[in-house]
Amino acid sequence: MPSTKTERLLGLLKGQPVIPVLKIDDAKNAVPLARALAKGGLRVIEITMRTPAALEAIRSAVAEVPEAVVGAGTILNAKQFEQAAEAGSQFIVSPGCTRQLFDAARDSDVPLLPGAITPGEMMAALEEGLDFLKFFPAEQAGGAAFLKSLASPFAGLSFCPTGGVSVNNATDYLALPNVICVGGSWVAPDEAVKSGDWALIEKLARQASGLGRT
Numbered sequence: 005m006p007s008t009k010t011e012r013l014l015g016l017l018k019g020q021p022v023i024p025v026l027k028i029d030d031a032k033n034a035v036p037l038a039r040a041l042a043k044g045g046l047r048v049i050e051i052t053m054r055t056p057a058a059l060e061a062i063r064s065a066v067a068e069v070p071e072a073v074v075g076a077g078t079i080l081n082a083k084q085f086e087q088a089a090e091a092g093s094q095f096i097v098s099p100g101c102t103r104q105l106f107d108a109a110r111d112s113d114v115p116l117l118p119g120a121i122t123p124g125e126m127m128a129a130l131e132e133g134l135d136f137l138k139f140f141p142a143e144q145a146g147g148a149a150f151l152k153s154l155a156s157p158f159a160g161l162s163f164c165p166t167g168g169v170s171v172n173n174a175t176d177y178l179a180l181p182n183v184i185c186v187g188g189s190w191v192a193p194d195e196a197v198k199s200g201d202w203a204l205i206e207k208l209a210r211q212a213s214g215l216g217r218t
C-alpha cells in the first residue's frame with residue numbers, strides 16, 4: 005500500500021522532471037535562488053543540509069517564496085529530520101535509509117524520499133510502505149541500465165535518480181517507466197549562486213523543466 009505521505013509528495017512534484025539539489029553557503033541567497041528556479045519552472049527544490057546555513061535557508065525560502073515547494077536534502081539521521089521538519093520543509097530527502105530515519109518519518113507528517121540502491125534496501129523501504137525512492141549515486145551505481153533492470157522485479161517502485169545526472173543524460177532516466185523525476189545540482193552551479201547570477205539559473209531551470217517532454 006503506498007503511503008498517503010508519498011502520494012502527497014508525488015502530488016507536490018506535479019510532473020516536474022528535475023528536482024534541483026542545492027548547496028547554499030549564504031542563507032541570504034536562498035530567496036532569490038528559489039525565486040529564479042520557480043520562475044524557470046522548477047518550483048520543487050531540495051536544500052541540502054551540507055552547510056551550516058541550510059536550516060536558515062530553508063526557513064527563509066519557506067517564508068518568502070510561497071510559489072516554491074521547499075524540501076530538505078542530505079538528511080542522515082533522525083535529529084536532522086526533525087530539525088528540517090521544524091524549519092518548515094515540505095519533504096525530506098535522504099541518500100540512504102536507516103531504521104532511525106524510518107522511525108522519524110513514521111512519527112512525522114512530512115513525507116520522506118529515502119535513498120536505496122540495493123534490492124535489500126528497496127525491500128526494507130517497501131516494508132515501510134515507501135515506494136518512491138531516491139537512487140543515489142545514480143551514475144556511479146549503474147545508471148539507467150541498472151534502474152531499468154529493477155522495473156520487472158520491483159514493479160511497484162518508482163525512483164528519483166540523483167548523482168551524476170545532468171542535462172546530457174537526464175532524458176535517458178526520464179524515459180524509464182519507473183522514473184518519476186531526476187535530481188541534480190547542475191541547475192544551480194556554485195559560481196552562479198555565489199555571484200548572484202539568477203538570470204543564468206532561471207535559464208538553466210527553464211531548460212531542465214522542459215526535459216523529458218515529448
Ligand code: 3PG
Pocket residue numbers: 025052077078140166167168169187188189190
Ligand atoms: C545529491 O545529493 O542528490 C547529489 O549530490 C547531487 O548530485 P550531483 O551534484 O551529481 O547532481
